Amino acid sequence: MTSTSAILSTAPIVGGILLVENKSMATLPLALQFVAMALTTIPASIYMGRVGRRIGFITGAVIGASGGILGAYSIASGNFLLFCVASLLTGCFNGFCHYFRFAASDVATKEFRSKAISYVLAGSVVAAFLGPTLARNTADVLPAQFAGVYLSLVAVYVSVAVVVSFIRIPRPLAEQRRSSGRNLSQIARQPKFIIAVCAATFGYLVMSFLMTVTPIAMGNCGFTFSHSSYVIQAHVLGMYVPAFITGHLIMRFGVNNILIVGALLCGASILIHLSGISFLNFLSGLVLVGVGWNFLFTGGTTLLTETYTAAEKAKVQGLNDFFIWGTISVGAFMSGAVQQSIGWNAVNLVMAPLVIIVLVGTVWLRFNARKSTRKPSSV
Structure with missing residues (x-):
């Protein structure tokens, strides 16, 4: 997350500097990073399923x-061109590192699993602020502006490899490596799998879409960069601060209830955005969608862990993350153009059906779970 936030702060600017004539492609390196991340998810998961998490994370760091x-x-x-290739490589690292949340769930007990996933996300609170700080302090340390940022990221990646090398993460058993379990089509037909993937994917898409276009929308409404940066900062806090308690909430109230609340928060965000274009509308709406994303992403990941066996986890986790990051990659390419072509209110209306799908699906899953656990009455 530290490297990602640092790159988000600098890659578009670097692209604009390197492209002297055609600035329209300045965001291509950043988009390629998301594409590489999406394409790496399945191979990375399968690779770690064979060699273990520790070697996998070290490989990603290299x-x-x-x-x-x-x-x-x-x-x-x-x-x-070389900068684009570099973006692909850093994107590959992200494809590996997003499995830290699953690594935490692998070594946690079933009761503690949701907390473990939540705590991994909580670490992003520090990283979200550390990345831009690192970028600011290293941007001008070398004659070529921003080259120092990327050299400093090398230290971050090496630190990841060093820390992971000291962590004991059990390697897959030989039996697990030999057995692939059920085929993916059978696993993917499970209602829990469908809801888990939809919650994490749609929640992430709604959040990232609204987050990406908010500065544009605020600029169109006459707000300054300072205003929008404050809103984005509050949004980031909304995304990650709840992670300190989301796991506890899932254990206390159940994963389905947390998913429902997450969908309702995202829906409330959309309604607030549609109700006006004041600073408070942008601020409160984006904070709410941040919290809603946290509940949906953590809850979706937790629910997913209930859909596979140890032998199946590599391919299921890979498929899940491919859906998520593949969708986000498409959203990253489309968000700005969609905002400019249809406007802020229409963007929110387009996102609404995704929230409704998650809400209705989770309510249905919750109802059926209660129905299946209800004991038949004796005659």
Whole structure:
């Protein structure tokens, strides 16, 4: 997360600097990072299913460090194409590192699983602020502006590899590596799987779409960059601060109830955005969708862990994350154009059906779960 937030702060600017003539492609490196992340998810999961989480994370860190070195070199040499390749490599690292939440669930007891996933997300609170701070403090340390940012990321990736090398994460048993369990089509037909994937994917898409277009919408409404940056900062806090308690809430009230609340919060965010264009509308709406995302993403991940066996987890987790990051990649390409073409209110209306799908699906799942556990009455 530290490297991601640092890259988010600098990649579009670097792209604009390297593209002297055609600035329209300035965001291509950032988009390629999301594409690489999506394409890496399934291979990374299968790879870790064979060699173990620790070796997998170290491999991802090595790839990321290579991207950092290449990124610094491409900036220093003014080579946009190489910078795009560097973005692909750092995106591959992200494809690996997003499995930290599953690694936490692997070693946690069933009762503690939701807390473990939640605590991993909670660490992003620090990372979300550390990344931009790192970028600001290293942007001008080398003659080529921003080259220092990418060299500093090498240190981040190496630190990840060093820390992970000391963590004891059980390797897959030989029996698990030999057995693949049920086929994916059979697993994917489970209602729990469908709801888990929809909750995490749609929740992430709604959140990222609204977050991405909010600065544009606020600018169109006459607000300054300072206003929008404050809203985004509050939104990030809304995303990650609840992670300290989301796991506890899931244990206390059940994963389905937390998913329902998450969907309702996202729905409330949309209604607030549609009700006006004041600063408070933007601020409160984006904070609510941040909290809603946290509930949906943590809850969806927790629910997913109930849909597979140990032998099946690599392919199921890979498929789940491919759905999530593949969808986010498409959203990253489309968000700005959609906002400019149909406007802020229409963007919110387009997101509403996704929230409704998650809400209705989870309510149905909750109802059927209660129905199936109800004991038949004796005659």
